[in-house]
Amino acid sequence: MGLFDKESKEEKQARKEQEILAKYGLTSLTHTTDIESVKKIVNELVGTGMMEAGMKLSMSAKAEDQLQVCYQRAIMEQNFIIIRQLDRLAHLLESR
Numbered sequence: 673m674g675l676f677d678k679e680s681k682e683e684k685q686a687r688k689e690q691e692i693l694a695k696y697g698l699t700s701l702t703h704t705t706d707i708e709s710v711k712k713i714v715n716e717l718v719g720t721g722m723m724e725a726g727m728k729l730s731m732s733a734k735a736e737d738q739l740q741v742c743y744q745r746a747i748m749e750q751n752f753i754i755i756r757q758l759d760r761l762a763h764l765l766e767s768r
Contacts, residue, residue: 696752
């Protein structure tokens, strides 16, 4: 790649997906339907991440609104933990 080659929109999206999957430890999912579902969630998160950053930088954002975002983020992270654990369980059950 040259110095001025730009990343295509699809490449950028795929890179961001992989970064978020790696961040939450979801790169080792085994079932293709689970992988596709998580990728859809990740695509939604990329959009809401922008909204989240804007809310944090905005002086007009209310503390209650920021707190809701924090709660939603905590729930999202808990859901990713559950997804990882269920995938591990499914893998263990299949290997028996």
